[in-house]
Amino acid sequence: MKLVLFCHPAFMKSESMPRFARMIGQAMTAKGLEVDYWAPRPCLHRLFNDTRLAKWAGYVDQYLLFPLEVKLRLISQGRDTLFVFCDQALGPWVPLVKQRPHVVHAHDLLALRSALGQIPQNPTSFSGRIYQRYIRWGFRQARHFISVSRRTADDLREYGHVRPHTSAVVHNGLNHPYQRLERHEALERLKAAGLPNTEQGMILHVGGPSWYKNSAGIVRLYSAYARGHDKPLPLWMISSSHRNADVQAALKDVPPQGQVQFFQGVGNATLEAAYSLASAFVFPSLAEGFGWPLVEAHACGCPVITTDDAPMNEVAGPMAYYLPVLKPEDDVRAWAQTGADVLDGILCEPETRRAEQVQQRITWASQFTTQRATDRYHEIYKALMARVKSP
Secondary structure, three states: OEEEEEOOOHHHOOOHHHHHHHHHHHHHHHOOOEEEEEOOOOHHHHHOOOOOOHHHHHHHHHHHHHHHHHHHHHOOOOOOEEEEEOOHHHHHHHHHOOOOOEEEEEOOOHHHHHHOOOOOOOOOOHHHHHHHHHHHHHHOOOOEEEEOOHHHHHHHHHOOOOOOOEEEEOOOOOOOOOOOOOHHHHHHHHHHOOOOOOOOOOEEEEOOOOHHHOHHHHHHHHHHHHOOOOOOOOEEEEOOHHHOHHHHHHHOOOOOOOOEEEEOOOOHHHHHHHHHHOOEEEEOOOOOOOOHHHHHHHHOOOOEEEEOOOOHHHHHHHHOEEEOOOOOOOOHHHHHHHHHHHHHHHHOOOHHHHHHHHHHHHHHHOOOOHHHHHHHHHHHHHHHHHHHHOO
16 A cells, blocks of 8 residues: 655745654554655746745646646556545645545645635635635545544535545644653753743743734733732743734733743743643634644643633543633623633642642543554555455
8 A cells, every 4th residue: 555645845834734744654654654745846936936926936836737747647656545635725636636545634724714704803815715715626526534623524514515425533643742840840941941930830822923823812811810910920922923913902901010921932842841830821712723732731731721612622621721712792801801710710729639630631631642643544544445445
């Protein structure tokens, strides 16, 4: 059995998707499968790199030149080849192999939902709407899917209009073996990384600058908490979202005794220390495809506050504390105060109770392993090939 992994081109400068493709490729190679990676080459993109035409040149490489290359390469592929699309965003290439054994890995449909007007917080340009419909036109011709969450699987049907022959849900596995550190070791790691002394603990958030991370809402929540204390814990935002205008506006509402600090470029080992020391992890996203930090925090025994909506409640499970989704029409201050009350409740938990819950969180997180995910992928791949070979 051979796998051909369709991957994003290197010139797209994505980090998570190439890492995901490598994870699959390495795991399947270790299981004795032959693996080949197919991705567009930067033919025109190289000529127009660092110009305003680079994006459009990349589209030519991806959607005009690469399909021609694929058609030629298909001639030499045997019947024992399974074509694996590492992201549903590669949908325009699906029609090239839709009559051959194939499967599509689906991560999230946030861009499509935005293009369809389902997410008013993230309006999409006219060209963006056309592009997302083009992607959907492609992946809806696939017949087999693997989704990272039940929410993504549901979105494929509702917004992607797919009618799959098979549809499986396989949760992501942690890409770093996060575990709870002893206090002294965690403090030493933060010190070695040049981060502030946090003997008293802190409120922690980890996330990128994307709109759905709700960074401004987190700052508003912290402001409501800080106003109720003479010496509130500081808020650590491991994120680059402080440049966002909404975040800047929210920061003006932080009371004088509050302290919000932003950090970037934090590696896994340092992040592990931060999770281990944090008094609470705040992650009230407006939407997610999966929500890696939820599992990372639980793996380090940290209390989690997140949104009571899929997939956050699917991934965070019964040990998390939940807030309602913050909608555009909601009273942000009222929502923030609700979150502050939940946060105060966590911080007031008796130490014995907190210690009991640490192990429960770690146990919950232990199910999200790369080994478990790749073993399940292997089972699905073999089952798909068996369907093809059966009379």
